[in-house]
Amino acid sequence: xxxxxxxxxxxxxxxxxxxxxxxxxxxxxxxxxxxxxxxxxxxxxxxxxxxxxxxxxxxxxxxxxxxxxxxxxxxxxxxxxxxxxxxxxxxxxxxxxxxxxxxxxxxxxxxxxxxxxxxxxxxxxxxxxxxxxxxxxxxxxxxxxxxxxxxxxxxxxxxxxxxxxxxxxxxxxxxxxxxxxxxxxxxxxxxxxxxxxxxxxxxxxxxxxxxxxxxxxx
Amino acid sequence: xxxxxxxxxxxxxxxxxxxxxxxxxxxxxxxxxxxxxxxxxxxxxxxxxxxxxxxxxxxxxxxxxxxxxxxxxxxxxxxxxxxxxxxxxxxxxxxxxxxxxxxxxxxxxxxxx
Numbered sequence: 001x002x003x004x005x006x007x008x009x010x011x012x013x014x015x016x017x018x019x020x021x022x023x024x025x026x027x028x029x030x031x032x033x034x035x036x037x038x039x040x041x042x043x044x045x046x047x048x049x050x051x052x053x054x055x056x057x058x059x060x061x062x063x064x065x066x067x068x069x070x071x072x073x074x075x076x077x078x079x080x081x082x083x084x085x086x087x088x089x090x091x092x093x094x095x096x097x098x099x100x101x102x103x104x105x106x107x108x109x110x111x112x113x114x115x116x117x118x119x120x121x122x123x124x125x126x127x128x129x130x131x132x133x134x135x136x137x138x139x140x141x142x143x144x145x146x147x148x149x150x151x152x153x154x155x156x157x158x159x160x161x162x163x164x165x166x167x168x169x170x171x172x173x174x175x176x177x178x179x180x181x182x183x184x185x186x187x188x189x190x191x192x193x194x195x196x197x198x199x200x201x202x203x204x205x206x207x208x209x210x211x212x213x214x215x216x217x218x
Numbered sequence: 219x220x221x222x223x224x225x226x227x228x229x230x231x232x233x234x235x236x237x238x239x240x241x242x243x244x245x246x247x248x249x250x251x252x253x254x255x256x257x258x259x260x261x262x263x264x265x266x267x268x269x270x271x272x273x274x275x276x277x278x279x280x281x282x283x284x285x286x287x288x289x290x291x292x293x294x295x296x297x298x299x300x301x302x303x304x305x306x307x308x309x310x311x312x313x314x315x316x317x318x319x320x321x322x323x324x325x326x327x328x329x330x331x
Contacts (some may be wrong), residue, residue, distance in 0.1 A: 005329065005330055007239050007328050011231050013224060013228055016230075126256065129256040151303045187313035187314065188305070
């Protein structure tokens with residue numbers, strides 16, 4: 001007969017991930033790198049937005065970590081533009097976590113201060129739950145997704161520091177209810193700027209780049 | 219997929235506390251899982267037996283205490299559960315803001331022998 005004893009644990013299951021994430025953040029801060037966790041659904045325009053922002057952030061050295069389940073299509077496109085890009089393939093996993101980014105950062109050379117875009121896996125759910133050592137969380141959504149997304153994926157909207165509403169050039173052809181979208185978004189997040197963006201026409205990129213430059217202290 | 223690595227973390231934490239207490243076996247693990255934590259209790263359960271095999275937690279009972287999320291109304295201060303596609307306060311009609319209730323994701327306690 002064994003005695004059964006109760007042990008109070010009260011330990012957050014994310015503690016280990018969060019611990020590694022703070023290390024990544026400190027390491028990047030020391031190197032003069034401002035890291036942005038780029039979140040959004042598949043096909044929302046994450047890579048296009050990153051490309052457009054890099055172009056606008058002239059004078060600031062860009063770096064990219066590309067998170068994809070498979071393939072290196074996006075990384076190749078960015079490398080073709082001369083951007084230092086590290087590819088993470090998760091082979092099935094639905095989000096990046098701090099250990100994956102820690103490894104990627106360890107494998108990259110940051111010769112100059114700059115901005116690091118970490119493109120998360122295309123997914124509006126899981127990436128919001130894992131800190132990866134970012135300094136800011138940039139959420140990309142679009143008018144083609146429909147205006148109910150803040151109500152359906154509240155955590156991503158709640159946590160975002162900057163929200164880009166992409167594909168606004170298509171708005172005239174759609175029934176996107178902007179008031180309903182903004183009402184839900186503002187219930188969750190009072191502060192994050194919402195910038196209308198079009199990777200097609202270039203609308204909004206100056207404003208978004210200015211926000212990043214200011215936050216990065218450049 | 220999502221819960222696999224998290225279940226590994228749960229077992230690792232429980233093992234660490236069990237070992238520190240000099241236990242030979244973890245009998246049960248009590249988890250607090252908020253409905254906004256993004257983690258599904260049943261999914262953790264599905265992976266648990268598989269990952270626990272060969273560890274101190276093998277055969278342990280997994281007790282999952284769910285927590286329903288609460289919004290707080292910034293206008294009247296009422297706290298309430300949200301309705302689908304709405305954050306509206308049932309008392310005064312203003313939009314409620316998220317609280318920490320519902321984001322819980324921790325191991326409350328374990329029992330060991």
